[in-house]
Amino acid sequence: MAMTDKTKGEATGMPTLHKIIFGVLLVALIALPFFVYPVFAMKVMCFALFAAAFNLLLGFGGLLSFGHAAYFGGASYVAAHAAKVWGLTPELAVLCGAAAAGLLGFVIGSLAIRRQGIYFAMVTLAFAQMVYFTALQADFTGGEDGIQGVPRGDLFGLFSLSDNLALYFFVLAVTFGGILLLYRIVHSPFGQVLKAIRENEPRAISLGYNVNRYKLIVFTLSATMAGVAGATKSQVFQLASLTDVHWSMSGEVVLMTLLGGMGTIFGPLVGAGIIVTMQNYLATFGAWVTIIQGVIFVIGVLMFREGIVGVLARWFKRPL
Amino acid sequence: MFELLGVPPQVLLGQLLLGLINGSFYAVLSLGLAVIFGLLNIINFAHGALYMAGAFVAWMLLNYLGIGYWPALIVAPLIVGxxxxxxxxxxxSRLYHLDHLYGLLLTFGLALIIQGLFRNYYGISGLPYQIPAVLSGGQNLGFMFLPNYRAWVVVASVLVCFATWFAIEKTRLGAYLRAATENPTLVGAFGVNVPLMVMLTYGFGVALAGFAGVLAAPIYSVNPTMGEQLIIVVFAVVVIGGMGSIMGAIVTGYMLGIVEGLTRVFYPEGSAVVIFVIMAIVLMIKPEGLFGRTA
Known part of the structure; x- marks a missing residue:
């Protein structure tokens, strides 16, 4: 997708503005659980990481995956299974989930990158549906019930995470770390090549870059980080369910990224915050949530393609 | 009675028929997608929702206005169109100058809205729709029982697919359409009203989805979620066939329906994913699709 790119000065490390924003964000997040329900805050953070991972692929790689629920939900199943059946500690369970998502992303990605544009989107969606059916039928996933009652375990086998506040800081460390890692990837030489491929693929090829290898790497990275988000979510809610692998979850992450601003650093975080908050407050209205999400999609595509952070970045003339 | 690999022929033929029926829906829906894609270059994510809307419109025509199945077969697709x-x-039309992915995102949003609205008003339990009197009952073919309505679904879908193929590949209007697919600017310069043609093409494509919905109404209960699973399978069908050719979309649709039916006989657990597995294989061997022209 063509997007304006105003990032400057990547070579000289993180711009001061970004440092300030990340700093303020971290302070706010440390204070947050004392003001809002920690589980809700953890949900927002998991989805923020999920959207940021998705944005790596769409916003910076220019690849629209319509099946990211497969990695998010797949990892949540694996992590839940690892924690419940294998009795692994939370950090190892999350790593297992992330590894599984990365592997799945590598396999699906290597097939999907054989097609471009809307075909790519359809292929990823179809494979994600295959993962959904597998989750529905396989033995270890528990079918319609999902995996329930996942124990929260002890971090490194030492610190109990059964308390919401303790778990909150674990989730904060994982998701914030994940988002910083994604930031680093975007601003690395690898990220620059990625943007070059997004802007002009034939030219990148003619410059000697193995475009497909870059696409596969970014796809796998994005799937892995989506997996970290999904695995963490399963530890928070002590549950892995079909909702996480359903196609509507793939749609939601697209919506979060679109609303917040594709190809921006902070957009997916803003988008995730808004959508999760909205779902929380409108949960009693049933299908209206779906309708409102659809309306946001339509309005977003028709007149608000830069997203919230995209507009702010244009106003302040700074990459955000 | 003969048996094939330990499977009684009644089961085999029954599943083949079921596969052929599913294939009919795959064919009509992927045909609509291919027609729309050819001229507009977008993937209509709302196709499944409009298929569902077609079934609902037929149901509403019957229950609110007393209009029966046969008129609904014409009227409902027209309304959807x-x-x-x-x-x-x-x-x-506001998105044509942008990346085609925006069309996908927009129609995805529309699908959410349409499905959500129907779910709000009609719930998800499904509404019954009677098989028209003429087509109730069935034929005993000796080796199996063939319900008349199911036979009609196959016949009707073949007729519609053939008519569409004929109109696009063999008529003057179809020639304009194919020319506009290749080069809309040039066709416009020859005095053809391309925007009008684009509009009608989209209308026709979604009317096909509505038609499939009316056909489906008496078989499956009329349900707001009836389109969402189907459309993803149809996407896989479209990837396998490639959207370059009208005939390709039709043939792939029927073929995959039958393959799915056979899988249900010999390996039931795999029937939900067989089409996706085939898609993976096709992507490995012939990424542009069986009938595709460009990658």
């Missing part, structure tokens, strides 16, 4: 024209004029 007009709705499609409105969508094209008010929304899609």
């Amino acid at each position: 007009v709705f499609g024209v409105v969508i094209e004029r008010t929304m899609l």
